[in-house]
Amino acid sequence: MLHGSNRKIALLLFLGVYLFSGLSRVGTSFDSRWTVYIAMSLWRDHDTNLDEYKDAMRETHWYALECVDARGNVEVLKADTCKGHWYNSYPIGGPFLSTPLIVAAVGVMHALHPAIGRFHSSDPNLQGFFDADFDKAHAVIEMEVASAFLAAAAVVIFWIGGMFLQRNRAVWLALLFALGTSAYSTAGRGMWQHTPSVLLLAIIIYLLLRAEQRPRLAAWAGLPVALAFTVRPTDSLFVVIFTAYVAVRHRKYLLPYLLAAAPVAAIFLAYNFSVYHQMFSPYYHSDLKGFFPHYWPRWGLGLAGDLVSPSRGLLIYTPVFLLSIWSMIRREWNTPLSPWLASLALLHWLVVAAYISSWWGGHCYGPRFFTDMTPIFTLFLIPYFADWDRMRAAGRAAFLALVLIGAAIHLRGGWSSAVYRWNIDPANVDMHPERNWDWSDPQFLRTQSREHSFH
Numbered sequence: 001m002l003h004g005s006n007r008k009i010a011l012l013l014f015l016g017v018y019l020f021s022g023l024s025r026v027g028t029s030f031d032s033r034w035t036v037y038i039a040m041s042l043w044r045d046h047d048t049n050l051d052e053y054k055d056a057m058r059e060t061h062w063y064a065l066e067c068v069d070a071r072g073n074v075e076v077l078k079a080d081t082c083k084g085h086w087y088n089s090y091p092i093g094g095p096f097l098s099t100p101l102i103v104a105a106v107g108v109m110h111a112l113h114p115a116i117g118r119f120h121s122s123d124p125n126l127q128g129f130f131d132a133d134f135d136k137a138h139a140v141i142e143m144e145v146a147s148a149f150l151a152a153a154a155v156v157i158f159w160i161g162g163m164f165l166q167r168n169r170a171v172w173l174a175l176l177f178a179l180g181t182s183a184y185s186t187a188g189r190g191m192w193q194h195t196p197s198v199l200l201l202a203i204i205i206y207l208l209l210r211a212e213q214r215p216r217l218a219a220w221a222g223l224p225v226a227l228a229f230t231v232r233p234t235d236s237l238f239v240v241i242f243t244a245y246v247a248v249r250h251r252k253y254l255l256p257y258l259l260a261a262a263p264v265a266a267i268f269l270a271y272n273f274s275v276y277h278q279m280f281s282p283y284y285h286s287d288l289k290g291f292f293p294h295y296w297p298r299w300g301l302g303l304a305g306d307l308v309s310p311s312r313g314l315l316i317y318t319p320v321f322l323l324s325i326w327s328m329i330r331r332e333w334n335t336p337l338s339p340w341l342a343s344l345a346l347l348h349w350l351v352v353a354a355y356i357s358s359w360w361g362g363h364c365y366g367p368r369f370f371t372d373m374t375p376i377f378t379l380f381l382i383p384y385f386a387d388w389d390r391m392r393a394a395g396r397a398a399f400l401a402l403v404l405i406g407a408a409i410h411l412r413g414g415w416s417s418a419v420y421r422w423n424i425d426p427a428n429v430d431m432h433p434e435r436n437w438d439w440s441d442p443q444f445l446r447t448q449s450r451e452h453s454f455h
Helices: 004-022 035-045 051-059 093-116 124-130 138-162 167-179 182-187 194-210 222-231 233-249 251-276 293-308 321-330 338-354 368-379 382-386 393-415 433-437
Strands: 065-068 085-088
Touching (some): 004 167, 035 093, 035 138, 093 124, 093 138, 124 138, 138 368, 167 182, 167 368, 167 393, 182 194, 182 393, 194 368, 222 233, 222 251, 233 251, 293 338, 321 382
Antiparallel strands (some): 065 085
8 A cells, every 4th residue: 555655756756757758858759650640530530540631641651551441451552542541550559548648638738729829939849739739749749648658657666666675765766767768768758659568567567566465466467468469569478478477376366367358358359350350450460580590690680789789789778777687697686576577578689689670670769679678677676776785885886877877878869859860860770770880870979960859
């Protein structure tokens, strides 16, 4: 049970993280650029197709869109010749979960319009906000909603930390997660698939840890586990790992766990059959070629790149997570769930690197593909916070140095538009992935850009 003081701290933590992230300079509406449109389509028209936004589709050259005909056949077109309906090619889970907040944000924007409509900005996204035009302001809306998801995840990390740490140290753990990792520089910048995935993973871990004292909570974990799969295909690993954990650790509650997941699974499958006439959309059929022997050299490159490349390496951008890995190896965070979480992180690394055609995550900032795992890596730092008073001065200094280096790097993702221009300057990183290994031009050190704050 949360005491009154803990509730106040949780509220202050939520507000602080939300305001810092929501007022950051840079928002990244890249792959997520249709999230606001889908939410408004759900609210207004009770469907998820984007047919009514033809002007916006033309402006973006039909990016991340697919044409689906009445038989469920899918075409990726670059012209307005669709003989069916236009849908976003990315999973529906994230837009669905964010719809209430997006609709509320648009409502607030309209309510403020009489007061802010007189303001002007050279940034077209902010001007769209002043004009109460969600089409032009979609990147601003996304960043605010994503910041709310980030703040909620930080609160859950605080609650988890409070099970093992003094209250003030649990706060520092939550702040490290929220401001010093890809949770801030990716999940907080826009409604990427990772944004709800991070929150759902934190909730799952919280429920399963609390289930050690209240076993019935293990059953409720089925709900966020199922939701996570609707958000991102790689979250299928959540389904495998956490279902196995409940079957082993809380077998009595396995059936209730499955029943909690069943409504989400039923709705998700029904939606897919109604649109695609099959269980899953094409996006869930990703080709993980790295697992085939012929591609093992390229898989090895991806495995190394996702950890230590200068522009996409997890341990370059968040060096304190090297201690998290050490904690996993030494089993220093001793809970029944810990080895399962370490296994999940390992499997996630193997799977995302096997996506050899884009192991670097396309146009983004830093180790985007590891964003989903930030709650796990953060929680494996708990032993260092718990033993802080017993650590030598040199050890504490080294720990703080690693944290501050990572925080400085990730803060650039929220305040510098120059780092995003790196993706296309001097060459498109998707066409020249060798740039991810160029130590003479690492993304986090970019300082020049002529781009707007929002992209």
